Amino acid sequence: EAGVTQFPSHSVIEKGQTVTLRCDPISGHDNLYWYRRVMGKEIKFLLHFVKESKQDESGMPNNRFLAERTGGTYSTLKVQPAELEDSGVYFCASSFTAVNTGELFFGEGSRLTVL
Amino acid sequence: AQSVAQPEDQVNVAEGNPLTVKCTYSVSGNPYLFWYVQYPNRGLQFLLKYITGDNLVKGSYGFEAEFNKSQTSFHLKKPSALVSDSALYFCAVRGGGGYQKVTFGTGTKLQVIP
Numbered sequence A: 001e002a003g004v005t006q007f008p009s010h011s012v013i014e015k016g017q018t019v020t021l022r023c024d025p026i027s028g029h030d031n032l033y034w035y036r037r038v039m040g041k042e043i044k045f046l047l048h049f050v051k052e053s054k055q056d057e058s059g060m061p062n063n064r065f066l067a068e069r070t071g072g073t074y075s076t077l078k079v080q081p082a083e084l085e086d087s088g089v090y091f092c093a094s095s096f097t098a099v100n101t102g103e104l105f106f107g108e109g110s111r112l113t114v115l
Numbered sequence B: 001a002q003s004v005a006q007p008e009d010q011v012n013v014a015e016g017n018p019l020t021v022k023c024t025y026s027v028s029g030n031p032y033l034f035w036y037v038q039y040p041n042r043g044l045q046f047l048l049k050y051i052t053g054d055n056l057v058k059g060s061y062g063f064e065a066e067f068n069k070s071q072t073s074f075h076l077k078k079p080s081a082l083v084s085d086s087a088l089y090f091c092a093v094r095g096g097g098g099y100q101k102v103t104f105g106t107g108t109k110l111q112v113i114p
Helices: none
Strands: A005-007 A010-013 A019-024 A031-037 A043-050 A053-056 A065-068 A075-079 A088-095 A110-114 B003-005 B010-014 B019-021 B024-026 B032-038 B044-050 B056-058 B064-068 B073-078 B087-094 B108-113
Touching: A005 A088, A010 A019, A019 A088, A019 A110, A031 A075, A043 A065, B003 B087, B010 B019, B019 B108, B024 B073, B032 B064, B032 B073, B044 B056, B044 B064, B073 B087
Parallel strands: A010 A110, B010 B108
Antiparallel strands: A005 A019, A019 A075, A031 A043, A031 A088, A043 A053, A065 A075, A088 A110, B003 B024, B019 B073, B032 B044, B032 B087, B056 B064, B064 B073, B087 B108
């Protein structure tokens, strides 16, 4: 069974440019989460989809970030325009059951570097 | 607001010795606690969880964690460390009651020395 896959693994862009990160969850997993880790800091929650609906987007930093999950399958996270402080590793995770009774399955992350 | 503290950025231990990676938490209601491990260039992998029941939880790769409610701690332990255990370890917590997101700590790098 394929795990959570993320693309690209690494992206280097200049300030002001746009980047789109993609996450393919494990098939059948209704819950999809985006997290971000800035170097040396905690893994910070960004948002949570249940199927195609946003359950919780309280962690989204600002309106430069847009997440979508059309059709309830893969998800994209767009940053437009990118700023220096957006650099970090963006993790996607999925789960079938509610998060409090099951573990999260993480992708390998997309490292974003904004110059 | 819920939070997780991992007070050690790095823990060094000799191979074969017992290891402990510390975690304390703050949350309303009964906590749901998790440990994840990240090997180099890989995603996070689930190790173990505490929801309810016995305070000592056993997980993957010989790891275990002890839930201590009075000290609000959930330290990760292993009786005998392996070089292959060297990785980044994250503690996470979720509060009880309804939907709440999982909050992660800053991570602790474990270095097992041959």
